[in-house]
Amino acid sequence: MLLDRLQCPACGASLRAVGSEALRCNRCDAGVPVQDGIIDFVQGRLGTILSHEAYDAEHAIDPGRVEQHYREIRDAAGDRWPATLGTTLEVGCGTGLLSRALLGHGDVGALLLTDVSTGMLATCRTALQAGGLVGHVPLLFATHSGEEAAFREGGFDTCAGTSVLHHILDVPGFLQRVFRLLRPGGRxxxxxxxxxxxxxxxxxxxxxxxxxxxxxxxxxxGRQKLFNLLASTRRAMMHQGDLPYLAGLEDKHVFVAEEIERTGRAAGFAVAEALPTGLFRSGASMVSSLCAQLDLSEALRDQVVGMMPAHAARYLPLLADRDLSPSFVLWFEKSVGPRPARFSPPPQDRDGEAFTQRAPEPAGGLPPRFSLRLLAEAEGNGTAVALSGWCIANAEVSWVRVRIGPHARSAPLWIPRPDAHAAVNAAGAFPNWTSLCCGVDERLSFPDIPPDPDGLPLIVELVMADGPVIRLKASPRLVPGEALAVTA
Structure with missing residues (x-):
């Protein structure tokens, strides 16, 4: 039943089983290996930094967690949830949190479980077998990265996943592919x-x-673990939309409700909704979960969680009710018939010219404080610049940009620097969110700029997260071998 939902990634023709160790294309005769019952479309081309053994240990799944996870999704979906999910494709099944719930509640008629990792799939299968969830409906396990054209269009009633979309770099492209895989009326x-x-x-x-x-x-x-958590979270949030930079991160996206709804509709879905999983007004439950993942001491965890409600009262009341939830169930439905598309011209200025979004003005308040060190040296036929230090500002700084002549290179500003925070922001003049994780430490390569003993023309800039650029006062020349300090 599920084998006919697969196709040859090379030519799109049907596949047939050749013993227990391979599938073969009925048209081009290309082979797809099968390893211990797992169809391997990825074949090692892509991977994940996540170890399935470590992941399974860190995110141990017990029946209570499976049921809680299921109820979160079901309660958010409400009456959108169908009587049956039918033939279902699960993307990024991991070690089986969602699949255990769907099989345990009898929601699927057949289930194709996919993940980029054969180890994750093997762990998932073992867990399903241990729970007595194998043998009731057709099941198939296959590696898939989201890129291989391995599934037939219109072959599934449902596509589902948890904590998977934020790992995918090209979310609009992924949703377009999901749309094509669903039957009319699917979700x-x-x-x-x-x-x-x-x-x-x-x-x-x-x-x-x-x-x-x-x-x-x-x-x-323990506190260093909290610094690292803040820094990694801030790094990803500051660079949302910067796909070349996000490509190097495991967790690439967090989602704004209105934006992902527009993305879903642009992919072709008739319904695209970001559904909250509840109202969480203090942030304590999310932070408690994060502290457990960080393996903080019980004393530090209790201290942090106990302090959260008072500090969260400064931020969470500013959110609409829909946003008072750590997670959304992103729900998409494909219409039964064709969906009309409407196209609107861009708004016009009064003089008739198309409106152009203007860059925001730089934030007010205290000027940035910074201490940067630059050291240039020869690198092949070009120049490398070691850039280190910190910068604290009222608004978020995404990059420190170094210009040498016509060439520019940028370094992200996100490394934990509690020392800089203690020196500059003990009185709380700047947001702690920006001052605790304000460091930079990068080697910037300028292969087209040969070293010049008389110095290289230099400009140093701060690139703010919302677009403005602040030029820093620095020496106009960067002499190779001589450290240059830029401070304020």
Whole structure:
């Protein structure tokens, strides 16, 4: 039943089983290996930094968690949930959190489970077998990265996944492919992080950490874990939409409700909704879960979670009710018939010219504080610049940009620098969210700029997250071998 939903990734023809170790195309005779019952379309071309053993240990799945996860999705979907999900494709099944729920509740008529990792699929299958969930409906396991044209268009009633969409670089392209895989009247749903809630909670957590530092400035391993959490979260959030940069991150996206709804409709779906999974007004439950994942001591965890409601009260009341949820169920439905498309021209200025979005003005308040060090040296026939230091500003700084003549290179600003925070922001003049994770440490290559003993023409700039650029006062020349300090 499920084998006929597959196709040859090379030519699109049907596949046939050749013993237990391969599938073969009925047209071009290309082969797809089968390893221990897992069809391998990826064949090692892509991978994940996640270890299935470590992932399974860190995200241990018990029946209570499976049921809670299921109820979150079902309650958010409400009466959108059909009597049966039919033939279902699960994308990024991991170790089986969603598949255990769907099979346990009898929601699917057949289930094709996919993941980029054969290890994840094997762990998932073992868990399903241990739970007595194998043998009731047709099941098939296959590696898939989202790129291989391995599934027949219109072959599925449902496509589903949890915590998978934010790992995919090209979300619009992925949703377009999902749309084509669904039958008319089919649906897709994904449980994914809510950008606005995550930002607000992380801002509150930064305030908590800053208060802990004020009480006791001595460093600790637990506090360093919190610094790293804030830094990695802030790095991804500052660079949303910057696909070349996000390509290097495991967690690439957090989702704004209105934006992902527009993306779903643009992919062809008649219905595209971001459905909250509940109202969480203090942020404490999310932070408690994060502290558990970080393996913080019980004393530090209780301290952080206990302080969260007071600090979250500064940020979470600013959100609409829909955004008071750590996650959305992203729900998409394909219409039964053709859906009319409407195209609107861009708004016009009064003089008749098309309106152009203007860059926002730089934020007011205190000027940025920074301490940067640049050291140039020869690199092959060109020049490399070691850039290190920190920058704290009222608004978020995404990049430190170094210009040498006509060439520019940028370094992201996100590394934890509690020392800079303690030196500059002990009084709280700047947002703790920006001051705790304000460091930069990059080697920038300028292969087309040969070293010049008399110095290279230099400009240093701060690129703000919302677009404006601030030029810093620096020496007009960068002399190879001589460290240059840029401070304010």
């Amino acid at each position: 897709a749903f994904f449980l994914e992080p809510n950008a606005r809630y995550h930002r607000a909670v992380m801002q509150a957590l930064a305030d908590v950490v800053a208060q802990l530092m004020a009480r006791d400035p001595a460093p600790s391993p």
